[in-house]
Amino acid sequence: xxxxxxxxxxxxxxxxxxxxxxxxxxxxxxxxxxxxxxxxxxxxxxxxxxxxxxxxxxxxxxxxxxxxxxxxxxxxxxxxxxxxxxxxxxxxxxxxxxxxxxxxxxxxxxxxxxxxxxxxxxxxxxxxxxxxxxxxxxxxxxxxxxxxxxxxxxxxxxxxxxxxxxxxxxxxxxxxxxxxxxxxxxxxxxxxxxxxxxxxx
Ligand code: GRF
Numbered sequence: 001x002x003x004x005x006x007x008x009x010x011x012x013x014x015x016x017x018x019x020x021x022x023x024x025x026x027x028x029x030x031x032x033x034x035x036x037x038x039x040x041x042x043x044x045x046x047x048x049x050x051x052x053x054x055x056x057x058x059x060x061x062x063x064x065x066x067x068x069x070x071x072x073x074x075x076x077x078x079x080x081x082x083x084x085x086x087x088x089x090x091x092x093x094x095x096x097x098x099x100x101x102x103x104x105x106x107x108x109x110x111x112x113x114x115x116x117x118x119x120x121x122x123x124x125x126x127x128x129x130x131x132x133x134x135x136x137x138x139x140x141x142x143x144x145x146x147x148x149x150x151x152x153x154x155x156x157x158x159x160x161x162x163x164x165x166x167x168x169x170x171x172x173x174x175x176x177x178x179x180x181x182x183x184x185x186x187x188x189x190x191x192x193x194x195x196x197x198x199x200x201x
């Protein structure tokens with residue numbers, strides 16, 4: 001299967017996927033990496049792995065709709081079976097979401113449905129939760145509201161800062177995201193009537 005990864009930043013989740021594809025955990029090909037922000041570290045990670053890397057800067061477009069149309073055209077040139085949002089920090093239009101229904105996944109740094117949106121680690125600490133983590137979900141039009149595929153949790157420790165907590169969550173992200181992409185590429189993971197279907201085989 002072909003994969004396109006969308007990023008906006010450092011790309012540590014992208015790196016985890018690159019590594020998993022390289023060592024055979026993911027039987028799929030990352031055909032392209034696209035960033036909406038220029039000069040981010042994730043683009044270098046792609047280039048180092050000989051993956052075509054492209055910038056489509058949302059600031060070059062008058063509105064969300066035209067940006068998303070350009071993004072779709074760039075993605076579809078690679079004919080991906082799966083589009084992976086890995087720290088991609090733009091809200092996508094319903095037209096975009098509909099176009100990739102069932103083959104568009106995102107990772108979010110909280111145990112959904114808690115803490116949708118931004119600044120999840122700060123908010124988890126403020127709320128005083130004992131468990132925090134990450135969720136991987138199919139994308140629908142609800143922001144961070146699509147059906148959850150896999151979650152991984154970590155304890156919140158008494159001395160945690162948003163940074164130490166984020167680091168602990170990210171370790172889990174880097175395990176969980178390759179696992180989900182592996183399942184998808186094996187054909188074990190599908191979206192049916194808005195629900196996640198997992199084929200135990
Ligand atoms: C991750 O924490 C992810 O959950 C969130 O943005 C961060 C991206 O980090 N959506 P990276 O670019 O993969 O290093």
